[in-house]
Amino acid sequence: MPSNQVRPRPEFYEIFASEEIEEIIYSLEAKKEIPYKFCFKDQGAITWDKSYLDQTKNENLPIQEVVDLLRLNFEYIHELIRAKKTINIIDIGQGNSYSVQHFITQLSKVANIKSYTAVDISRDMIYISERNIREWFPLIQFQGYNCDIESSEFINVLEPAIENNEQSVNLFLYLGAMISINENRSKILGNFKKIMNLGDLLILSNFLEFSDNFTHILSSAKFKRYSWIAELIGIGASNCKINAGLTDDRNIKFSKIEMNRDYIIEFNFDGETRIVKLSQGEEVTLWKCIRTTIPQLLKDIDVSKLKLRQLSTDKIKPHVLVICESLPN
Numbered sequence: 001m002p003s004n005q006v007r008p009r010p011e012f013y014e015i016f017a018s019e020e021i022e023e024i025i026y027s028l029e030a031k032k033e034i035p036y037k038f039c040f041k042d043q044g045a046i047t048w049d050k051s052y053l054d055q056t057k058n059e060n061l062p063i064q065e066v067v068d069l070l071r072l073n074f075e076y077i078h079e080l081i082r083a084k085k086t087i088n089i090i091d092i093g094q095g096n097s098y099s100v101q102h103f104i105t106q107l108s109k110v111a112n113i114k115s116y117t118a119v120d121i122s123r124d125m126i127y128i129s130e131r132n133i134r135e136w137f138p139l140i141q142f143q144g145y146n147c148d149i150e151s152s153e154f155i156n157v158l159e160p161a162i163e164n165n166e167q168s169v170n171l172f173l174y175l176g177a178m179i180s181i182n183e184n185r186s187k188i189l190g191n192f193k194k195i196m197n198l199g200d201l202l203i204l205s206n207f208l209e210f211s212d213n214f215t216h217i218l219s220s221a222k223f224k225r226y227s228w229i230a231e232l233i234g235i236g237a238s239n240c241k242i243n244a245g246l247t248d249d250r251n252i253k254f255s256k257i258e259m260n261r262d263y264i265i266e267f268n269f270d271g272e273t274r275i276v277k278l279s280q281g282e283e284v285t286l287w288k289c290i291r292t293t294i295p296q297l298l299k300d301i302d303v304s305k306l307k308l309r310q311l312s313t314d315k316i317k318p319h320v321l322v323i324c325e326s327l328p329n
């Protein structure tokens with residue numbers, strides 16, 4: 001094997017399904033990127049949860065702005081669903097579910113929450129959510145759906161979780177950094193619209209601005225959380241120079257590694273061999289967050305044929321929360 005040739009470690013093929021490996025190869029070739037959404041799988045779920053809980057010991061919850069915006073909008077949300085007998089919560093990319101703990105506690109005092117459905121690309125993250133939800137809310141039925149909301153399978157996979165009757169409402173949550181991790185916002189909102197019944201609600205939140213501070217992304221704990229797939233593939237992220245920054249329009253905050261030498265990566269799966277070449281000096285994006293402006297968000301909501309019911313912002317940590325309703329087609 002030539003000295004610049006590497007092969008992913010065997011665990012790589014255990015953690016990622018064939019279509020995910022295809023996506024990683026395509027992203028590496030076409031975009032010079034390993035999609036950040038995959039970092040929450042396997043060990044990534046455990047380290048994310050641990051670092052989240054470590055942060056809560058020292059300061060506020062990392063997603064305090066989401067908790068605050070849900071609290072601020074609680075009465076309004078309750079008013080919209082007050083007439084329904086039962087509520088099904090569908091939390092898309094729920095992480096460890098901490099960001100909704102307070103909201104569900106509040107809601108369960110005034111409404112009948114029948115089920116909580118966790119929908120996540122990471123099975124391991126679903127296990128963490130299940131452990132928490134069962135402990136906090138033993139009377140609420142927990143369901144977990146392992147799927148990538150960017151895939152075309154999303155609607156078929158999730159369909160059985162959606163209750164369709166006049167007495168119940170499905171409350172879709174898409175909170176925290178979710179929309180900033182996923183690429184195709186309008187397609188995702190369009191998929192939500194397709195799966196929502198008339199009167200169902202979608203609550204989503206995202207950043208409005210990025211700071212010029214990169215310390216957090218570059219801390220060694222965070223770097224380990226998003227570089228482990230590159231290590232598994234064999235491109236030795238820890239030996240590479242790390243470049244963190246913001247695009248000129250300030251819409252994307254990123255962290256990239258600069259290849260310290262040429263690499264020929266040999267993927268072997270489903271009886272096929274696939275080669276990806278990276279040259280010395282080329283950069284590979286490992287972490288990326290996409291900002292949403294309010295006009296962009298409103299346009300995406302409009303195009304997706306969802307009806308905006310409420311928009312609120314957190315002025316201290318620029319963050320937006322919107323509540324949308326499904327309209328007739």
Ligand SMILES: C[S@@+](CC[C@H](N)C(=O)[O-])C[C@H]1O[C@@H](n2cnc3c(N)ncnc32)[C@H](O)[C@@H]1O
Nearest residue numbers: 037040093094095099120121122148149175176
């Ligand atoms: C930042 S974390 C948690 C966000 C959570 N909603 C919160 O407010 O704390 C993002 C979560 O979304 C999941 N995720 C990211 N991209 C996804 C995708 N395309 N499909 C499904 N889940 C995804 C990750 O596995 C992770 O659990």
